Amino acid sequence: MDIKQRMQELSQAKYSRELAQCGGEQLYHVLLQLSQELAQARPAPAGERKLYYFSAEFLIGKLLSNNLLALGIFDEVSKVLAECGHTLSAVEDVEPEPSLGNGGLGRLAACFLDSIAALGLNGDGVGLNYHYGLFEQRFHRSHQYEQPNPWIEDESWLIPTGVEFEVPFGFGGVKARLLDIAVPGAHSGIANRLHLFDVENPAPAPADGIDFDKSDLPARLTSFLYPDDSDEAGRLLRVYQQYFMVSAGAQLILKELEERGFDPRTISDHVAIQINDTHPSMVIPELVRLLTARGLSMDEAVAQVSRTCAYTNHTILAEALEKWPLTFIEKVAPQLVPIIRELDARAKAAHSDPRVAIIQGGAGREVVHMAHMDIHYGYSVNGVAALHTDILKNSELKPFADIYPAKFNNKTNGVTLRRWLEVCNPQLASLLDECVGTEWRTDPTRLNKLMDYYNDSAVLDRLLEIKAANKRRASDLFIRDQYGIRLDPEAVFDIQVKRLHEYKRQQMNALYVIHKYLEIKAGRIPERPVTVIFGAKAAPAYVMAKNIIHLILCLRRLIENDPQVRPWLHVAMVENYNVTWAERIIPACDISEQISLASKEASGTGNMKFMANGAVTLGTLDGANVEIAELVGPDNIYTFGAGSNYVIELYDQKAKDSSKGYQSRVYYERPAVKPLVDFLLSPVMTELGDEAALKALQNDMINKDWFMALLDVEAYIAARDRAIADYGDRTAWARKMLVNIARSGFFSSDRTIAEYNRDIWNLK
Ligand code: 26W
Numbered sequence: 071m072d073i074k075q076r077m078q079e080l081s082q083a084k085y086s087r088e089l090a091q092c093g094g095e096q097l098y099h100v101l102l103q104l105s106q107e108l109a110q111a112r113p114a115p116a117g118e119r120k121l122y123y124f125s126a127e128f129l130i131g132k133l134l135s136n137n138l139l140a141l142g143i144f145d146e147v148s149k150v151l152a153e154c155g156h157t158l159s160a161v162e163d164v165e166p167e168p169s170l171g172n173g174g175l176g177r178l179a180a181c182f183l184d185s186i187a188a189l190g191l192n193g194d195g196v197g198l199n200y201h202y203g204l205f206e207q208r209f210h211r212s213h214q215y216e217q218p219n220p221w222i223e224d225e226s227w228l229i230p231t232g233v234e235f236e237v238p239f240g241f242g243g244v245k246a247r248l249l250d251i252a253v254p255g256a257h258s259g260i261a262n263r264l265h266l267f268d269v270e271n272p273a274p275a276p277a278d279g280i281d282f283d284k285s286d287l288p289a290r291l292t293s294f295l296y297p298d299d300s301d302e303a304g305r306l307l308r309v310y311q312q313y314f315m316v317s318a319g320a321q322l323i324l325k326e327l328e329e330r331g332f333d334p335r336t337i338s339d340h341v342a343i344q345i346n347d348t349h350p351s352m353v354i355p356e357l358v359r360l361l362t363a364r365g366l367s368m369d370e371a372v373a374q375v376s377r378t379c380a381y382t383n384h385t386i387l388a389e390a391l392e393k394w395p396l397t398f399i400e401k402v403a404p405q406l407v408p409i410i411r412e413l414d415a416r417a418k419a420a421h422s423d424p425r426v427a428i429i430q431g432g433a434g435r436e437v438v439h440m441a442h443m444d445i446h447y448g449y450s451v452n453g454v455a456a457l458h459t460d461i462l463k464n465s466e467l468k469p470f471a472d473i474y475p476a477k478f479n480n481k482t483n484g485v486t487l488r489r490w491l492e493v494c495n496p497q498l499a500s501l502l503d504e505c506v507g508t509e510w511r512t513d514p515t516r517l518n519k520l521m522d523y524y525n526d527s528a529v530l531d532r533l534l535e536i537k538a539a540n541k542r543r544a545s546d547l548f549i550r551d552q553y554g555i556r557l558d559p560e561a562v563f564d565i566q567v568k569r570l571h572e573y574k575r576q577q578m579n580a581l582y583v584i585h586k587y588l589e590i591k592a593g594r595i596p597e598r599p600v601t602v603i604f605g606a607k608a609a610p611a612y613v614m615a616k617n618i619i620h621l622i623l624c625l626r627r628l629i630e631n632d633p634q635v636r637p638w639l640h641v642a643m644v645e646n647y648n649v650t651w652a653e654r655i656i657p658a659c660d661i662s663e664q665i666s667l668a669s670k671e672a673s674g675t676g677n678m679k680f681m682a683n684g685a686v687t688l689g690t691l692d693g694a695n696v697e698i699a700e701l702v703g704p705d706n707i708y709t710f711g712a713g714s715n716y717v718i719e720l721y722d723q724k725a726k727d728s729s730k731g732y733q734s735r736v737y738y739e740r741p742a743v744k745p746l747v748d749f750l751l752s753p754v755m756t757e758l759g760d761e762a763a764l765k766a767l768q769n770d771m772i773n774k775d776w777f778m779a780l781l782d783v784e785a786y787i788a789a790r791d792r793a794i795a796d797y798g799d800r801t802a803w804a805r806k807m808l809v810n811i812a813r814s815g816f817f818s819s820d821r822t823i824a825e826y827n828r829d830i831w832n833l834k
Contacts, residue, residue, distance in 0.1 A: 071108075073104070073143050073150065074146075074150045076104055077089050080103055080104060081096065084096070084100065092154070094156060094160055094163065094164050095164050097154070097156055097161045098161050098162070098165060101134060101138070101147065102165075102225060102226075105134065105137045105138060105141060105254075106229070106252065108143070109252035109253075110229070112254060112259060112261035113259075113260055114262065114263075115262065119340055119342055119831065119833050120192045120194070120326070120330075120340065120341055120833070121186070121192065121194070121343075121344060121833055122195075122196050122341065122342070122343050122344070123186070123193060123344045124195075124197070124315070124316065124319055124344065124353055125175070125179040125196070125197050125347075125350065126176075126311070126312070126315065126347075126349035127171035127179060127346075128171060128176055128180050128183070128195055128264060128266075129171025129172070129177040129180050129649060130168055130183075130264070131177075131180065131489065131648075131653070132166075132167050133165070133251070134162045134165050135159075135489075135493045136489050136493060137254055138158070139488055140184070140256040144158075166220075167648050168203070168221045169203020169204055169221050170198075170203060170266075172569065172607075173569035174384070174568070174674065175347055178454075178483055181484065181486040181489075181675070181819040182822070182826075183262065184253070184486040185819040185822070186262060187253045187254060187255030187256070187258060188255045188820060189258065189820060189823055190255060191833045191834070192262070192833050193262055194263045195253070195263070197266050197267075198267055198291075198295075198315050199249055199268040200292055200293065201220060201221075201294075203219035203220075203294070203295060204219065204294070204296065205217060205607070206218065207607045207646040207647070209623060209645050212627065212759060212760075213760070214608055214616050214619050216610050217279060218275040218276065218279075218294075227252070228249040228251060229250045230249055231250050233248040233322070233325075235317070235318045235321040237313065237318055239288075239310065240400070240402055240403060244269060244291070244314070245269070246269070246314060246317075247267070247268050247270055248265055248266075248268075248318070249265075249266045249267075250264065250266070251264040257512055265319070268292050269291050269292050269314075271288075271289055273286060273290050273293055275293075276293075280610065281298070284307045291310060291314050292314075296308065298611050305394075305398070306401070306402070309398045309399065309402045310402050313356070313402050316350050316353035316356050317352075319353065320353055320360055323341055323343070334361055334374075335366060337357075337375075337378055338378045342830070343357075343378050344382060344826070344830070345381045345382065345444055346384075347382065347383065348391065348441050351392070351440040351441070351443055351444050352399075352403070352440075353379065354375055354447050355406045355410050355413065355443075356403075357371075357375050357378070357379075358371045358372060358375050359405060361374060368412065372413070372416070376447045376449060379449070380448050381444035381450065381451050382451075383462060384454055386466045386672065387573065392441070393430075393438065394437060394440065396410075396429065396436040397436075410429070410438055411429070413428060413443060413447060414427065414428040414438075425469045426442060426446075426469050428442045428443045442470075445467070445470045450479060450829070450830045451470070451478050451479070452478070452479045453481075453672065454481065454672050454693075455482050455673035455674075455693045455694040455696070455697060456480055456696060457696045457714060459480035461669060461714065461718070465718060481825050481830075482697060482822065483673040483674075483675050483678070484675075484817045484823075485675050485817060486820075487682060487814075489653070490653075490682060494653040494683070495536075495656075495657040497536045498536050498657070498683065499511075501536060502811070505523055507519075513815075514815035514821070515815040515816070517811060517812050517815040518812055518815060519812075520808060521808075521809070524808060533684060533804050533807050533808060533811075534800060534803075534807075537660070540658040540683075541658045543654070544563075544654050545558075555642050556640075557601050557603070557640060558601050561598070561600055561601040562599070562601065563658055563659050563660045564600055564601065564603070564659075564660065564688075565603045565655060565656075565659040565662060565685070566602075566663035567604065567652060568605075568674075569607060570606035570609075570612070570615040570619060571612075572615065573670040573671070574665070574670075575666060575667060575782075576604060578665055578779040579663055580618065580622055581746045581783050581787075582602075582790055583639070583641055584746045585746055586638075587628070587629060590634065590638050591634065595638060596638050596639075596794070599638050599639065599640070600794060601639075601642065602639070602640065602641050602642070603641075603642050603644065603655065605655065613766070614766070614770060617763045620759060620763045620767075621763075622641065622643050624758045624764070625641050627758050629641055652676075656683050657683045659680050660685060661685065661687075661688050661708075661790075662677060662680035662689070663688055663689070664676070664689030664692070665689060665711075666690060667692070667717060667777045667778050667779075668690045668712055668713055668714040668716075669714035670777065674692075674693040674695065675694075677694055677698060681811070681813070681817070682810075682811060684807035686707065686803070687699075687707045687810075688707075688708040688710075689707065689709060689710075690712075691714065692714065694817070695709070698817075702809050705806070705809075706805075706806045707810075709789070710785040710786055710789035711781075711785050712778065712781055720732040732775075734778070734780050738771070738772045738780055742784050742787075743784065747771050747772060747780070750764045750765075750768040
């Protein structure tokens with residue numbers, strides 16, 4: 071197809087205008103339609119077995135550039151736009167970012183869809199079409215506020231399919247309408263689909279913030295992702311959402327199975343279901359229900375389902391392992407209760423260990439342990455990084471690993487380097503083309519060849535120039551879009567962007583900022599200026615996380631207003647951090663903050679994106695940081711802090727005797743730590759901020775500090791100062807950048823997906 075000609079035709083048909091006369095908004099819609107046409111003309115992949123990737127989140131980001139790349143017309147379209155005086159990135163500014171995810175788990179699902187399609191595998195996503203997304207974050211008086219984040223426009227990537235299913239809730243049936251988003255594969259010629267279910271008559275956005283009447287079902291089922299679950303109505307709504315997704319999804323699977331001409335008795339030969347964390351776990355009893363309704367015996371249905379479903383665990387935090395009161399399920403989907411009881415009875419008959427029961431607790435207090443159902447009735451259980459899988463096998467899920475050793479396997483996460491390098495960092499991508507050839511774009515392990523340039527000063531200089539250009543660009547976008555916030559592109563860019571959670575320890579990063587501030591105030595001027603950038607949303611009901619945001623925003627104000635400190639230290643926090651901001655910030659990063667308490671971050675995936683863009687990691691030996699450290703070697707990463715075994719030991723001690731194990735007060739009393747923590751309630755801070763919030767945070771640090779920030783903070787400060795000092799030797803630093811880029815090929819999600827397919831899905 072002549073791309074330029076088709077763009078011309080579309081601009082005439084849609085706007086009765088020459089392409090060259092179109093504005094950014096019109097060009098966006100021309101390209102949206104062009105991409106839709108090309109993607110829909112592509113065949114679905116062949117394959118005996120088809121994967122359905124069930125996930126409550128798909129954090130897909132803007133789609134235009136990514137789809138143009140996958141469709142093989144990125145360069146051509148960029149050229150045509152340039153002829154009209156536009157750039158693709160300016161056109162893409164018009165596109166709203168779909169707000170269908172929260173953090174790593176959702177973004178991983180999006181990278182996986184991209185890689186499944188790129189590898190030509192037969193696999194679709196199944197999720198929900200949240201109209202107002204997670205929430206849009208606003209800062210006001212140094213606090214986070216939440217607003218609905220509507221993203222669906224009249225013309226969008228959503229394709230109505232006309233397919234509908236009835237979901238049988240306890241209160242009656244609700245129609246699920248299927249909308250699809252095409253997922254074209256790069257270099258594979260095929261397109262898969264992301265199936266998003268929606269209600270027939272979605273409710274309008276709530277009038278005030280994100281609070282709404284949670285009993286207003288069914289209209290509210292697809293309003294928000296994870297609506298505030300701090301009360302019972304919110305938690306119940308989640309269960310409604312989950313059942314809506316899995317019941318409609320299971321019906322879709324059976325419909326397609328029939329259309330492909332297969333008997334439901336052979337479903338496991340033709341279908342694989344990946345359960346992304348426990349949010350979709352009710353697909354197991356639902357599929358048993360639907361199969362028995364189609365004539366299979368209970369034994370047959372259970373056997374088939376157990377060879378169809380596979381489960382991925384993304385966290386070991388106890389509070390995130392879902393346990394639903396049986397009364398909730400009784401209310402939402404009463405027809406599942408006898409099936410879950412049967413599944414539980416079978417598991418209990420086979421395994422007397424109460425720790426592996428599906429239903430736990432006495433009469434009236436029974437809870438359904440979703441992960442346990444997945445493990446007993448799934449054929450594969452995987453963690454998302456080597457360390458995480460080891461912890462699952464050796465502690466968190468040990469009783470299960472002892473029963474089913476063969477089910478457990480590791481699949482270290484990956485990210486799509488198409489979005490996270492080719493699209494977001496085109497200058498670096500073309501330097502890599504020059505150095506290692508363009509093959510790295512289809513085979514990222516080729517990036518290893520970059521090591522040949524370790525002593526090539528011209529290439530090292532180019533790396534530094536590209537980084538500097540990306541820092542200037544990010545600074546310009548900050549001024550433009552973040553209320554004129556000024557970054558210093560000459561400073562070291564030190565970045566921590568991820569969900570806000572105590573275990574990720576943004577509070578420890580803030581303590582470092584305080585340390586630097588106090589140093590400068592005491593006249594000890596740092597070697598070079600540092601810009602500390604944060605980006606994070608806090609769950610609406612997570613008070614401590616919001617307090618940490620408050621601390622960061624107060625520190626920002628304090629420093630900006632202090633002419634003595636400002637030349638050396640900047641703090642910036644991105645408002646409404648999302649995929650779009652990640653694409654702008656990550657290429658500009660020098661130091662990548664990956665500082666979770668060892669054992670708590672299952673993998674992390676931001677760490678991989680930063681590495682591929684030439685940032686050097688400052689991190690604990692947690693999650694995939696461990697594998698990054700092995701790949702780049704000790705000279706090219708800064709690791710610090712307590713190891714996971716020690717941390718787990720401390721928790722065990724505390725569980726046995728609360729006066730043992732980690733006692734934060736001991737660390738608080740250390741002379742290097744106390745002034746930092748005390749500073750939270752210093753007069754300059756209480757004048758700026760909300761004293762109660764700061765006090766609550768300080769009090770928690772001193773008396774609880776469950777994620778042990780004070781245990782590691784001294785080692786952290788030392789490691790960070792060392793990294794900032796090393797940054798001064800530009801050649802040595804460029805070498806570290808080069809090694810990180812060269813070794814990032816392993817973290818391509820194409821590699822991860824090839825492993826899932828080889829070990830779990832067997833799609834072809
Ligand atoms: C209570 C329900 C619930 C629980 C946990 C909702 C959402 C979550 C998290 C947001 C799940 C999540 O994002 N986990 C992350 O998954 C990534 C992909 O595997 C990992 O890289 C991260 O380490 C892990 O935190």
